[in-house]
Amino acid sequence: MDNINDFRSELLKEDLYNINAKKYAEKIKNIGKVVIWGSGNGGQLVYNFLKKFDALENIKYYADNSKVKWGTKKNSLLVISPEEVVQEVKESSHICIILASQYLADIKKQLLSLGIEENIIDIKGFGLAKDYWTFKERTPYEIINSHMNDYEKVYSYLSDQRSKKVYLGILNSKISLDNEYLEGVADSEEDQYFDKDIIHLNENEVFCDCGSYNGDTLETFITLSDNKYKKYIAIEADKDIYGELNKRVEDNGYKNVETYNIACWNRKKVLKFQSAQTAGHVTENGDFSVQADTLNNILKDEEVSFLKMDIEGAEEMALKGASRVVGEIKPILAICLYHSLKDYYKLPLIIKNLNFEYKLFIRHYTDMVDTETVCYAIPNSRI
Template sequence: MDFLTLEQSVWSRLKEETRPIVLYGMGDGADKILAQFDRLGIRASGVFASDEFARGNLFHGFSVRKLSDTTAELGEDIVIVISFASQRPEVLAKMYELDAGYDVVAPDVPVVPGPLFDEAFVREHSADMQRAYELLADERSREVFLDTVRFKLSGRLKYLRNSESGKDEVFENILRPGADEHFSDLGAYNGDTIRELLHYTDGRFASVTALEPDRRSFRKLNEWASANIEGDVTLVQAGAWDRDEIRCFSDQAGRQSHVANKGRETQMRALDSVLNGRPCTYLKMDVEGAEREAIAGARQTIERDRPKLNIAAYHRSEDFFELPLLIHSLCADYALYLRHHPYVPAWDTNLYAR
């Protein structure tokens, strides 16, 4: 398949754009997009925020205004670049409302540093993309794969909306967790995905082993678990990695926490070491770009127990095709599924296997 025929790169299109380009949103995502603008010679004409956040403060030299003030100056014929991420229904509704009235794009920039998903990236990785596409177990996964490529190239929201599905479909039709799961949660945050699993098992489980490196998130995890679940529960303040060692960690809580060249020294653990032979029937990973290392550190567990898998596949541009190939290399009889849950940009795109 010639993936380059699916869409034009948003970066190429913005370089050619003659209309005013304005950013919607501030923060880390906008920082990354403006850095790419500087690198590619793309000129922004303004920044706006939702009315309740538009206070005229400066962001990269732009006064952050309301959309109405922005269009009063620049006109209605503008290109809006969504520059932040959200899964909140009311925020997504606002984005879709803008998309209906304006030329809107949401350029895909990787969550952790790495190459952009552009034409050159697709040419370099097209063979691996084709291999991963052919491994997927159902037509819906193949649709999600192609829409992910289309979105990452074009930044068009319609491709994300077309490929959305809810968590119920995954848990009821693919993962189908039961009351006797031995659950390993890598990147447990505050216990949100433990709660998610227990929702589908009526609160029952055989054991829970959870790793979370961020000290504030781990404190919340420990407080929640102590108050809400009883049984065989092991909580470890550590990051998931391919071996047990100390690494620097950007201890910032949430999605900004990741292994880095500088930061707080943090214990990292391989799941195989943590479990030390104990069983795992359901394995979830959302480890902010360290999924490859976490999979390497869980290799013995995966090959021995063949647990159901729930793996984040969106932190790096290549995750949605490289991670299926990696799992297939460890256990070739897995049925591999790709699903995207409501989020802009293409976050919460996950690899599922059973």
């Protein structure tokens, strides 16, 4: 079966966005007691979703692993400890625990270890609520169908069956608001950016880390490379996080590391930036200004061999500003796709347009949650 027919036959053909949202809310209404595990942003997303569908009546508590939150209230609901959740389960015959965190796989393991039965642990609500609030104007089904040829083209470019399974699984989970399509899709989060089946580091790597955060990827790279590399270029737009990055470099005595407090873009200009820890991003409503420039300029004297991007939705602009780097130098690329559904077709097609030689692979690194999806582009010389 050819790629396009395979793609069309496996892609969901019904818009299930509103159908499954209502069905889930009705299910929650019929449960005697509900605990939302996670009192942060994830818990708020779930709460807001259930409120929209008038399904708050049976929500009794938040739960959290953070001790400082125990005994506090959120949305007038008491935040309880894991031990108190166990007690609630013992006393209730009809209870559900909605895991409202991208770390739901780890939390599920924790709850199972506490003796809580799997059938009362809900791993669907968080992803459903997150995507429900993401797509306000057009459903994922409508977006995908309006760009069907582009998604098909990306699918046809993917170089292995694993990539195709990941790609279809994520698109179907979006269309259906059901993370059952992510079952078996994730690889170990420890392999992110350095997937052993795809990436083979050498001693001459010049690694450019766009969205370097506080140096977490730097630390992983140095460990995996056994401290044998040529240069590491860390680029971080958030001025406070940039300070943390430099402190980590200094404290650990890392050598041959250059850091830049700059945003990657398609031209040189000043942008507004919103600080948000791991999700800081360029936005017109940002709380401070940051200088932006192209990677063609920033890396003008560098023979970059590996280029990674996780820059919260600015990947399209940054890739367009890296036309020379990608087209002529041809580094390995590890580009995050998950910030926008449209990025799942836009970014791979930009890469192929800049350099058709690249072989494309897609891998995913959060179990049952559609975040941390990476498109790898490998030049023939590094296959």
